[in-house]
Amino acid sequence: MLEIKNLHARIVDDGTEIIRGLNLTVKAGEVAAIMGPNGSGKSTLSYILAGREDYEVTEGDILYNGQSILEMDPAERATSGIFLAFQYPMEIPGVATMEFLKVAMNEQRKARGEEPLKIPEFLKRVKEAAASLSMDMAMLKRPLNVGFSGGEKKRAEILQMKLLEPKLCVLDETDSGLDIDALKIVSDGVNALRAPDRAFLVITHYQRLLEHIVPDSVHVLYKGQVIKSGDKSLALDLEANGYAGVIGEAA
Amino acid sequence: MPAVQDTIDRVRKIDVDQYKYGFQTEIAVDKAPKGLSEDIIRFISAKKDEPSWMLEWRLEAYRRWLTLEEPTWARVHYPKIDFQDIYYYAAPKSTPGPSSLSDVDPELLKVYEKLGIPLREQEILAGVQKTDASELEEPSDNVYKSGRVAVDAVFDSVSVVTTFKKELAQAGVIFCSISEAIREHPELVQKYLGSVVPTSDNFYATLNSAVFTDGSFVFVPKGVRCPMELSTYFRMNEKNTGQFERTLIIAEEGAYVSYLEGCTAPQRDENQLHAAVVELVALDDAEIKYSTVQNWYPGDAEGKGGIYNFVTKRGDCRGDRSKISWTQVETGSAITWKYPSCILRGDDSSGEFYSIAVSNGYQQVDSGTKMIHLGKNTSSRIISKGIAAGFSQNTYRGQVSAHRKATNARNFTNCDSLLIGDQCGAHTVPYMEAKNSTAQFEHEATTSKISEDQKFYVMQRGIPEEEAIALIVNGFVKDVIQQLPMEFAVEAQKLIGISLEGSVG
Numbered sequence: 001m002l003e004i005k006n007l008h009a010r011i012v013d014d015g016t017e018i019i020r021g022l023n024l025t026v027k028a029g030e031v032a033a034i035m036g037p038n039g040s041g042k043s044t045l046s047y048i049l050a051g052r053e054d055y056e057v058t059e060g061d062i063l064y065n066g067q068s069i070l071e072m073d074p075a076e077r078a079t080s081g082i083f084l085a086f087q088y089p090m091e092i093p094g095v096a097t098m099e100f101l102k103v104a105m106n107e108q109r110k111a112r113g114e115e116p117l118k119i120p121e122f123l124k125r126v127k128e129a130a131a132s133l134s135m136d137m138a139m140l141k142r143p144l145n146v147g148f149s150g151g152e153k154k155r156a157e158i159l160q161m162k163l164l165e166p167k168l169c170v171l172d173e174t175d176s177g178l179d180i181d182a183l184k185i186v187s188d189g190v191n192a193l194r195a196p197d198r199a200f201l202v203i204t205h206y207q208r209l210l211e212h213i214v215p216d217s218v219h220v221l222y223k224g225q226v227i228k229s230g231d232k233s234l235a236l237d238l239e240a241n242g243y244a245g246v247i248g249e250a251a
Numbered sequence: 252m253p254a255v256q257d258t259i260d261r262v263r264k265i266d267v268d269q270y271k272y273g274f275q276t277e278i279a280v281d282k283a284p285k286g287l288s289e290d291i292i293r294f295i296s297a298k299k300d301e302p303s304w305m306l307e308w309r310l311e312a313y314r315r316w317l318t319l320e321e322p323t324w325a326r327v328h329y330p331k332i333d334f335q336d337i338y339y340y341a342a343p344k345s346t347p348g349p350s351s352l353s354d355v356d357p358e359l360l361k362v363y364e365k366l367g368i369p370l371r372e373q374e375i376l377a378g379v380q381k382t383d384a385s386e387l388e389e390p391s392d393n394v395y396k397s398g399r400v401a402v403d404a405v406f407d408s409v410s411v412v413t414t415f416k417k418e419l420a421q422a423g424v425i426f427c428s429i430s431e432a433i434r435e436h437p438e439l440v441q442k443y444l445g446s447v448v449p450t451s452d453n454f455y456a457t458l459n460s461a462v463f464t465d466g467s468f469v470f471v472p473k474g475v476r477c478p479m480e481l482s483t484y485f486r487m488n489e490k491n492t493g494q495f496e497r498t499l500i501i502a503e504e505g506a507y508v509s510y511l512e513g514c515t516a517p518q519r520d521e522n523q524l525h526a527a528v529v530e531l532v533a534l535d536d537a538e539i540k541y542s543t544v545q546n547w548y549p550g551d552a553e554g555k556g557g558i559y560n561f562v563t564k565r566g567d568c569r570g571d572r573s574k575i576s577w578t579q580v581e582t583g584s585a586i587t588w589k590y591p592s593c594i595l596r597g598d599d600s601s602g603e604f605y606s607i608a609v610s611n612g613y614q615q616v617d618s619g620t621k622m623i624h625l626g627k628n629t630s631s632r633i634i635s636k637g638i639a640a641g642f643s644q645n646t647y648r649g650q651v652s653a654h655r656k657a658t659n660a661r662n663f664t665n666c667d668s669l670l671i672g673d674q675c676g677a678h679t680v681p682y683m684e685a686k687n688s689t690a691q692f693e694h695e696a697t698t699s700k701i702s703e704d705q706k707f708y709v710m711q712r713g714i715p716e717e718e719a720i721a722l723i724v725n726g727f728v729k730d731v732i733q734q735l736p737m738e739f740a741v742e743a744q745k746l747i748g749i750s751l752e753g754s755v756g
């Protein structure tokens with residue numbers, strides 16, 4: 001589903017190269033965990049996948065279902081099925097969460113040539129999804145992410161993911177700022193979405209999240225490259241021994 | 252969020268030319284010779300069949316105007332206006348004066364139809380009863396079609412028709428053109444005209460006093476709640492012609508009225524002058540709500556053409572516990588110079604100013620309000636949202652003052668500015684002055700840029716760039732939009748989306 005080939009990318013503003021020849025393949029149905037120390041390029045990778053303009057791809061390609069996505073803007077990538085759950089979701093003052101959900105869902109439907117959802121159907125879907133994440137409907141009347149706690153923001157991200165039904169889900173440090181209960185709810189939400197035609201890229205610092213969302217593969221990112229790949233035992237190994245060993249091995 | 256969706260749809264349909272009211276109409280006109288002199292003023296006064304006191308009033312204003320200098324303190328720049336190069340009077344030939352609907356030139360009716368303002372009472376009334384499903388689905392699309400609004404239609408220098416006059420008269424409400432009021436209700440006009448904005452007030456108000464041509468007159472007697480929304484729709488059509496409207500609204504003790512003005516003009520290369528004066532008078536316990544959706548032609552993408560909108564609007568809370576509320580959505584004009592104000596004279600009176608000013612292209616906006624606290628326990632509230640895009644400059648200029656007798660005067664001011672792109676500017680110039688130690692003034696101001704982070708986040712959910720910006724902007728202005736009558740709120744949201752078209756790229 002996702003094929004990243006020899007990707008090089010830099011920050012447009014100052015030319016700093018962050019991704020330096022990254023290769024990664026994720027198959028449909030797979031949950032791939034991306035781990036790595038601070039500054040290894042994990043969040044940058046998620047932004048580049050979603051099409052953020054602050055980064056420029058200088059070499060290599062990103063293929064999604066066999067097609068290069070480099071020329072697509074963020075909205076086009078989103079409607080093609082790529083979803084990014086942000087580490088720091090943005091506040092949108094004055095726009096009720098409910099309204100935002102409706103606009104987003106209907107824009108994506110429009111891009112696919114489908115009719116906008118009828119209001120009762122829309123409400124039904126939102127209610128079900130919110131209930132499964134233990135979210136209060138009253139919260140959805142508030143402006144999106146404005147005054148939400150860290151946990152509420154992350155839940156709102158997963159709620160959007162559920163409703164938009166993407167095919168490639170990129171989760172950027174979704175566990176940061178979550179207490180154990182919230183972590184469980186969010187992880188259950190993600191697990192419920194696992195499907196043979198859907199892939200996940202789970203970016204995290206810690207093994208903790210991977211106890212809840214068990215990955216099929218684990219990849220260690222360091223200085224903009226995948227330096228080691230393995231199965232879930234690699235994550236346990238990292239937890240126990242830190243990154244130093246893996247980095248030393250690669251160097 | 253149907254309004255945003257609709258904004259998007261409309262923006263998409265609009266091609267290069269985003270100003271959809273830019274058409275002009277070929278209509279035979281009766282014009283005064285070009286330029287300004289005592290003779291021209293006599294000409295205008297004679298055309299309107301005015302009593303001699305009115306002519307004298309005009310001439311006095313004109314003589315004073317000759318001694319005044321054009322103000323330069325606003326943050327706007329434009330070439331000097333040649334006041335002799337303007338026509339001060341232009342009227343469609345077929346309408347010699349106030350007429351019934353059946354006398355109105357069908358061409359004119361077509362113009363208003365095209366602007367979305369049908370001027371046919373019967374059909375409007377029929378529309379109220381006709382509530383089949385298709386109409387129910389879209390009740391908010393066009394308030395003028397909903398049949399709950401009486402309209403005074405002003406075309407260049409004259410009012411062509413005023414609808415629902417009879418129905419309003421039954422409630423005791425007078426709604427007519429100012430020209431008609433001068434003839435039919437001279438005692439009211441003489442009592443109130445110039446009592447809020449004196450002829451000597453400022454350069455443009457003085458000019459207006461000399462040459463004003465038409466506008467609306469509203470009188471709501473004691474204890475009456477005006478049974479419907481009142482509205483004036485101003486249309487400038489003739490080339491090189493200035494529009495000098497004069498509006499006077501009086502709410503007697505305990506009366507209530509909600510009034511809305513709208514305006515459009517054809518697309519022309521040269522600039523046109525619009526210098527209006529609006530006066531509101533609220534007596535004891537009266538309330539006036541005045542809303543404006545200003546959509547004059549803003550000029551083209553290079554900044555050529557467009558309306559110079561130099562307007563003096565002021566409300567006098569003359570009575571105790573009276574209330575005046577201004578709500579404005581400003582999207583048009585090449586230059587806007589406008590400060591709807593409240594004089595809080597009565598004890599316990601209150602004033603409000605809610606404003607959205609959107610500027611794009613090369614538009615220049617210098618707008619805000621004055622809240623003058625004179626009475627005891629007076630309160631005022633200012634919410635201003637400025638949105639600048641393109642190469643535009645957007646200034647909020649406000650003054651809040653408490654007289655030494657204004658004990659317990661209170662004001663809350665909130666000015667937020669939003670910048671789209673990095674070629675535009677937003678400026679906030681608040682003046683505050685309290686001569687009474689019990690006054691409490693609060694001021695909040697923010698300037699923000701639509702961050703790349705925000706835009707990226709919204710787009711990541713599948714919402715294309717222009718729609719993403721429209722969504723963020725509509726969120727930004729929500730507090731003010733909520734103050735508009737609901738149907739107008741939808742219209743205003745659409746207009747904001749259209750005004751910002753082409754602001755990204």
